[in-house]
Amino acid sequence: MTFVRLYLRQWVAPILFFAGFLFLWESMIRIFEIPRVVLPSPAAIGSALIRMRHELVLGLMRTLSASMSGLFASTTIGILTACVFSQSRLIRVTLYPYAVLLQTIPIVAIAPIILVSLGRGFFSIALIACLICLFPVITNTTTGLMQVDPELLDLFRLYRATRWQVLTRLQIPTAMPYLISGIRIAAGASIVGAIVGEFFVGSSQPGLGAIIQQKDTFTLPDLYAAVFVSALLGTSMFGVISVLGEFVLRRWFGMSLIQQK
Template sequence: MTLLSAFSIFVGLLLLWQSVIWIFSLPPYLLPSPARVAHAIVTRLPSLMTSLGLTAAAAAGGLLAALLVGVAIALLFAQSPWIRRMFYPYTILLQTVPIVAIAPMILLWIGPGLSAVTLIAFIICLAPIVANTTQGLISVDRNMVDLFLMHNASRSQVLLKLRLPHAMPSIFTGIRIASGIAVIGAITGELFAGSSRVGVGGIGYAIQYASAQLETDYLFALVLAATLLGFVFFFAVMFLDWYFLHHWHESARVVDQE
């Protein structure tokens, strides 16, 4: 039933799209029809898949690096309140850094290509993972901590057997937020960092080319591909969230009941 409803909404949006073109007599270079976009996807499928693969690799690499570094930073913050008070605000400031301002500097420092794009995706993904993981690690009930200490648990045991399992839902919340903006970060990076090879680049690089050539139908195809990639990242994280938590945490059990 859910799939039928989603398909009906999709068909309705396509009909609305086509109706706007008919009503206002819009030329294809302003708003191509769904049929023209579908034709562009079919005819340009090899180059579209190449761009999609490069963007996916950069976004996944940045997200994975942000997860590893972010969790490590959060573990350090959870172990030392002094370090957390000193450095936690600076990690949150990463969210306020305009990525379009530092992207040219990254390009200047390490050159164009996949490495620069991955670094930009990493920077944009790091803050939500650090913030959510840290909050989960330090939000453990004090009575549970005292219970562990009463049984002579070490700091590492409290961290790994109490705080880290307790923080798993918060960690996945951070990853879920970062998974969406990872694609945005990768595409933004590609708009500036471009490609290390002429004519070969990710979705952002291809968007620049299609826009310069007024290939609006292919431009729409690239936007749809980027949207689809964002959905894939998001639902992959949702599946991992359910897989690891549904046996014991209420947030995932609610999804099961629905």
């Protein structure tokens, strides 16, 4: 699979940059003797990662399952909403401001409300993740559904295609690259959503958010380790969706996201 190699090649430079950054960071800590409570060294964070591995892996699994559930729900709801939006200008004009509103309300403000209303459980965390993902999926998919080539639309009209046929055979395939871009953005955001949710849930079954929340200045390397794992998870989600999306686009739609860059 050539495109997997292409993606991997894209990661070489950022990884080398990160390695250089870590080296510089470690050197600065040693040269200037910066205290651990101000900025822990990469080595200290590394040992915290090893020490906390069981806790972090468990947390990661919990965060991942909540964010994946949120992402799945948002993708389903987002696609359905976009399909409805694409059918009528009136519906679009009437409801789109509410989609924007959903995006502009700070998720840290909604999270406690959801937890109070729906309980401090998995469902609430997944719902918060879902809410944060919904906007990119709706907007990207709606844009894609509206990008249909006018000539192709004429062709479908000429052959008296029904609304359903236009949607399923023309609009949805046209929207696929946009949808996949939307899911890719949402994938990273879903981790943020789940972590914000876990922040408020507490420690009964701690995900990464709860682990981060429990740490303080005395356990700064542990905090950095948890943040590092969270960032790694978000980036991996983005990467996995990119590769999967590219595969789907190439295999079934003869398109590519790589060529569009």
